[in-house]
Amino acid sequence: MIVSKMRALRAPRPLDCVFASVIAMLWTASAHPAESQRPTHMLVVSIDGLAWSRLATQLPRLPTLRALVENGASGPLQTVFPSMTWAAHAALATGLNPAGNGVLGNRFYDRAADDVVETWQRDATLLRAPAVWQVAKRHGWTTAALLWPQTSRAAGLDWQVPEVYGQRNLETQSTPGLLGQLQAQAGLPVGHLGKLAGEEMFLLDSWARDAAVWLIEQKRPKLLLLHFLSVDTLSHSWGPAAIEPRWGLELVDRYLGEVLVAYQRAGVREKLGVCIVSDHGFLELTEAFSPWEALQAAPLKPAERGLIRFAINGQAIFVSTRGPPVLQPPPEQGKPTKAKPAKGKALKLSPAESALVKLRTHLLKQPQVEGIIEQDQYAELGLGSLQADPNLPEFIAILRPDVLSIQGSRPAPKGKLTAGGHGYLATHAPLLGAFVLSGPGARKAAVQGMRAIDVAPTLARLAGWQWPQPTDGAVKSEALAIP
Template sequence: MKRLTDHLIVISFDCLSALDLPVIKQLPHFQALLQRGALAQQVQTIYPSITYPCHATIVTGRLPNRHGITSNTLLQPGRSSPDWHWHRRDVQGTTLYDEARKAGLTTAALLWPVTAKADIDYNMPEIFANRPWHNQILVSLLNGSPLYQWELNRLFGHLRNGLSQPELDDFVLASTVHTIQTKKPNLLLVHFTDLDTQRHLHGFSSEEAMAALRRHDERLGAITNALQQSGLYDHSTLVALGDHSALDEAIAIKVNVLLRKHGLLSVNTKGKLRHWDAYCQSCDGSAYIHVKKKDTATLQTLQKLLESLLQDPESGIEQMLTGAEAEKRGADGTCAFLLEAKQGYYFLEDYEGAYLRENTAGDMDRKKYTRATHGYSPEKPDYSTIVMAAGRGIQPGTIPFIRLIDEGPTFARLLGLDLGDTDGRAVEELLQQ
């Protein structure tokens, strides 16, 4: 298959929404990219629409139930901070970076989700120090390219403030520019989370979120400039995309509180989870209900409870899918049920306190009590993301609609690669023939 470009740079601006188009069209570097390239105005995300399943979909062209990353986190009931799907081994089937390596192309990835211990030439994976005895830099070094990451931390580590934003993305930007200039990869995957963080903490249209969009415009400009200075600009394709949108919310739903009341999970005298027959795993705007054993009594109790919540207009629950119905939507078909929250609501895994908990201005735990979130069904209104691309192999213009599952096959086509049996298609309308 013919390669259409020598260098593909994919920039993921986490939580970039189709609703952001009027804003970014006024920002100089996004404006320049749009003027010389192509735009898909509406990109339908996947279900559940959270970061790790989305990014696995982008590089595989498959739905979550086929690539295996059906949630951000592992099912670890009772853990206050569950581990995430950090490792490449969790992804089923091939990926864009796997196929690029097979073809002899040089690959690089900076904080791209689900790439820990992936076969990537220059890899700084997104992985957290999730144990008290873990060191963040050491955990990253052990799960990516050690010498490459050591160099980046030596040169740019002073820009970081742990995982805080916008400092983390400033570090990622400096690392990206350095990688372009010194490594000249054929495939570069970059993940920026500043916008997503600000929307979670402050709300979808907050000034903090708008400031993050302006910072992202400057980051896009710096990357474009790096391509020009390194001599790659005329031989490269630059893609800027989002993985999902977000919706403002104010009330947390804690289904595990009700499961506890109905005897489906129990805690000890210290409030620690002791036993569970059923458990609600949050995907923010949606949630899986898992059962240890799909016995008739447990399923009947669960279904009766959940149906009563569906009938209650104050429950915050909009829809309930069976495992089979979830499978048809591309989600985890092994769940007993999949719940969708109404707009304004989202799910937590807590099993203490009240079933509903309204956010207040004084909330200190901002990881839990957020102002906007995602994870909802892609069928929610005004909930699309976008993709922009310019450079080698790209046909300038605007197309109204594609799906997130189409991006991987399209990127593979640009590099002359084949991702095999995907759920999406290469969007030929975006490509120069």
């Protein structure tokens, strides 16, 4: 039986009352800090696409986030490369760069399947390393995740609805029976959740908020991961400087406050550690570029053109060839070596090598292309090596940070754009995300140099968990009031 949509709607509450109660609880929870105290419960919230610059400038209009910032540790957070949602969330959860956790971006070319894969298409997590929910579970915590990437059928989660697209995928990849409970007991619409997930807007964030409130009050997970998406969607559509993303963040701030009220009703607010993160900041995009159009214009033979595969991750265009990967010669004394033909003979290239050489040369002539990342640079960017992971590309073309990359075979629109995006190098200042940690065991401090890969080990130290293997990240002790 499909429950009426009206049951999911709540009676309106005066905003001032909600915010005032939230702020009062936040101050109360932080008024009696014990340096040796650890949280008994933890809430990790990802606000997708929240740039540190936006949070810093908009904070006066965000009473819930402002109270958390004023009573805890906070600072800019450097994401991973490519600066994409799925790669970043994998790093946040595992403490590892893409080379270690297995999530190379939002898209990658699967050589074995000869298919450009969007990571959310897989019906099970791609993570190949322990995630924070698994570590928590090993230490006796109950765990839940709502719309968090890479949680489809993930081990270590008691309750989860993953971030996937399509109604059937949500029904088959969520915890068995959970959607039915959310419909029957919380009055949430689940029959068209796939449509809401595809829109990634306010209605999906509203659904996530109400699902979180129900989970907190009915299941009381000790660890809850929650993902809000509308700020990212609005920033893509209108550009990060527009008023629409600002409105979106103000609504998410209200929703976060209502989630914290649920912890108060559950009687665990004063024992709750709250961590707010984001996966990346945002870039203003003013011009478009189509890799497919560039490939058609490049001087490749038809057979060579048929070997090329693009996996587009924002400004990072992964360029691969079908078949075995074409490996770059190993570096010699820090510099890549170049194959040389025997005296008097021309160097004979394979069709794949020829295609890559021609396309690389052509792309570098395009004004929208800033440069090429070669294989010998992958390790320093956290991508490892093509020898170790054949799903990495032969090279990565980097667009200028103001250029939108067009997926598929659509032509690039002409003229000036107004849009937002990400994918560019993680050190670029507009792409810095946000980190906030508040509650028992958190120190009031401005944290510098926080990275996505530092979040999981820092949370583990806060909770007293032993991480089962080395991580690329480190504990940010300046955020903690415990040893």
